[in-house]
Amino acid sequence: MAPQYLPFxxxxxxxVPLSRLLRLSLFQMTVGMALVLMVGTLNRVMxxxxxxxxxxxxxxxxxxLVFAPFRAFIGFKSDTFKSxxxxxxxxxxxxxxxxxxxxxxIMPFALLVLSGYGEAVDAPRWIGLSAAALSFLLxxxxxxxxQTVGLALATDLVPxxxxxxxxxxxxxxxxxxMILAALVYGALLxxxxxxRLIQVIQGTAVVTIVLNGLAMWQQEARNRNRANAPRREIAxxxxxxxxSAQPGMLRLLAVIALGTAGFxxxxxxxxxxxxxxxxxxxxxxxRLTVVLACGSLVGFALASRWLxxxxxxxxxxxxxxALIGIPAFLMVMVSAALLTVPLLIAATLxxxxxxxxxxxxxxxxxxxAAPREQIGLSLGAWGAVQTTAAGAAVALGxxxxxxxxxxxxxxxxxxxxxxxxxxxxEAGLLLLALALALPLRRQDVDTGQGSATSPSxxxxxxxxxxxxxxx
Numbered sequence: 001m002a003p004q005y006l007p008f009x010x011x012x013x014x015x016v017p018l019s020r021l022l023r024l025s026l027f028q029m030t031v032g033m034a035l036v037l038m039v040g041t042l043n044r045v046m047x048x049x050x051x052x053x054x055x056x057x058x059x060x061x062x063x064x065l066v067f068a069p070f071r072a073f074i075g076f077k078s079d080t081f082k083s084x085x086x087x088x089x090x091x092x093x094x095x096x097x098x099x100x101x102x103x104x105x106i107m108p109f110a111l112l113v114l115s116g117y118g119e120a121v122d123a124p125r126w127i128g129l130s131a132a133a134l135s136f137l138l139x140x141x142x143x144x145x146x147q148t149v150g151l152a153l154a155t156d157l158v159p160x161x162x163x164x165x166x167x168x169x170x171x172x173x174x175x176x177x178m179i180l181a182a183l184v185y186g187a188l189l190x191x192x193x194x195x196r197l198i199q200v201i202q203g204t205a206v207v208t209i210v211l212n213g214l215a216m217w218q219q220e221a222r223n224r225n226r227a228n229a230p231r232r233e234i235a236x237x238x239x240x241x242x243x244s245a246q247p248g249m250l251r252l253l254a255v256i257a258l259g260t261a262g263f264x265x266x267x268x269x270x271x272x273x274x275x276x277x278x279x280x281x282x283x284x285x286x287r288l289t290v291v292l293a294c295g296s297l298v299g300f301a302l303a304s305r306w307l308x309x310x311x312x313x314x315x316x317x318x319x320x321x322a323l324i325g326i327p328a329f330l331m332v333m334v335s336a337a338l339l340t341v342p343l344l345i346a347a348t349l350x351x352x353x354x355x356x357x358x359x360x361x362x363x364x365x366x367x368x369a370a371p372r373e374q375i376g377l378s379l380g381a382w383g384a385v386q387t388t389a390a391g392a393a394v395a396l397g398x399x400x401x402x403x404x405x406x407x408x409x410x411x412x413x414x415x416x417x418x419x420x421x422x423x424x425x426e427a428g429l430l431l432l433a434l435a436l437a438l439p440l441r442r443q444d445v446d447t448g449q450g451s452a453t454s455p456s457x458x459x460x461x462x463x464x465x466x467x468x469x470x471x
Contacts, residue, residue: 016157021166024157025173026215027093027150030208031143032177034100036289037204038139039267039394041185045197046111047272058398063133064140065391068384071148075380076239078149085222089153096145097212103138104205108198110135146212148383152376153220155367167367167379168304168360175297175356182289190281239377246369248440252315253385255437256362259322260386261393262429263355266329266422269397270348273332277416278341291345292352299356307364314368315441318361322434324354329427336416354430359386365440393429397422 038061046052046060074092081088114128154166188200244250266273270292271285280288299321306312331347366382367375404418 020219021154021157021169022173023217024150024154024215024219025170026211027146028170028174029177029180030097030100030211031147032174032293033181033204033207034104034139034143036178036181036185037201038136041182041189041200041271042111045189045192050111050114052114053402058395058401060132060136061398062391062395063136064143065388065395066137067141067144068387068391071144071384071387072240072377072380074145074148075152075376075378075383078152079376087220087222089149089156090216090220092149093146093153093212093216096142096149097209099138099142099145100208100212101142101205103135103140103142104201104208106131107135107139108201111197112194144383144387148380149376150215151379151383155375155379156220165304167363168300171359171363172297172300175293175300178293179290179297182287182293186287186290240381243377243381249366249369251436251440252362252365252369253381255315255318255433255440256366256382256385257389258429258433258436259318259325259358259362260389262322262426262433263325263351263358264390265393265397265426265429266332266419267390267394267397269401269419269422273336273416273419274341274344277336277419278339278344280341284341288345288348291348292355295349295352295354296356296359297352299353299358300360303357303360303364307360313441314361314365315437316361318358318365319434319437319441321354321357321359321361322430322437324357325351325430326427326434328354329423329430332423333420336419400425 042061046057078089078092081092083091110128110131112128114132151167151170154170158166185200189196270288274280274285274288303317303321306317307314328347328351331343331350335341335343335347363382366378369378400422401418404421
């Protein structure tokens with residue numbers, strides 16, 4: 001395909017060709033696979049087929065939240081890490097990959113024991129609960145490490161003005177991985193059996209090892225000078241204070257938290273909502289993830305064009321995404337009243353589009369607010385706030401749904417009533433995020449940040465010994 005039709009192809013260069021960037025982005029595809037499997041497919045299977053309470057499912061899916069605040073610390077450590085070979089990023093990506101593999105290896109059996117299926121009915125419940133919790137913790141920790149450090153490695157390879165483009169490319173590959181995984185999981189689980197569930201999850205573990213290995217191959221050069229250099233001693237708290245001192249950073253992080261919670265609260269409930277309220281099958285509800293990812297893909301592509309070629313400010317793009325998300329969740333509520341599947345699909349597509357704009361805008365704003373030597377820290381801070389907010393929102397959404405099941409309307413067969421407060425709360429959170437983002441948008445306009453002009457591209461160098469200066 002010609003480069004003008006690929007939204008992030010202009011981030012490539014002779015030293016770092018597009019093929020190398022695409023190979024590196026395979027780690028994002030494995031993260032997308034894990035997200036679809038846990039947030040999309042498994043939550044439906046656990047709630048509907050395995051009859052696990054939604055509160056317990058939501059808490060399980062929120063367990064990776066435990067490691068989310070450490071993303072900033074992980075990014076900081078990869079910025080300052082010193083090894084005998086002079087590698088900084090790859091050792092961390094390898095560790096995260098092994099955590100993912102271990103979690104997926106034990107997850108299917110833990111879930112079957114947790115649900116009391118078959119011969120596991122006599123097993124103590126605490127065994128299934130603790131093993132399932134451990135599996136979700138391992139996968140969550142691996143995802144956080146791989147994604148944070150992998151994005152930092154991607155930004156190491158290109159000049160500073162191209163970093164948002166490269167990170168945008170990485171997130172496009174995340175969405176593509178989610179789309180492909182949702183299609184494959186939907187096809188494999190069209191006829192659900194416990195044995196097929198085991199095959200799918202453990203097959204995901206093997207594919208994760210293979211793709212992440214290909215992604216890491218020859219991406220970071222050994223650097224003897226870095227290995228022999230004195231270790232830089234800088235405290236994490238000092239680095240965080242420096243990052244927080246950037247103008248508008250704390251307000252920006254608050255916007256990220258509110259917007260992410262608004263877009264992500266119903267992640268654990270959207271597929272059960274389609275199954276229980278609109279009568280959709282497992283394969284049909286899994287395809288909702290495809291629709292959501294397609295919307296986000298379009299949002300990321302348009303955001304890249306607007307931020308680069310058209311010179312939009314990052315917070316303008318993020319505000320537009322939040323504004324689009326508000327009517328999307330109102331449409332979801334209307335689809336329940338009308339029992340209309342096409343309206344739910346359209347609402348999911350629009351919500352994904354708004355989430356793509358919001359995510360790219362806030363990510364670009366965070367990166368532009370940080371100095372180059374703190375790229376890992378800034379990406380980690382963005383990821384920590386985003387993932388923490390998403391995990392807390394998912395857990396809260398599951399609790400609200402189960403509490404509302406006790407309401408009189410739910411007892412009389414109103415299947416949609418437990419879900420309506422969640423969708424309404426999402427629209428409210430997006431409205432609050434939009435209100436907080438407006439001062440940041442005015443600040444961008446006043447200071448001229450986010451314009452299409454940038455420092456001289458030829459002056460940028462790969463400061464970490466990964467490549468020669470890029471022209």
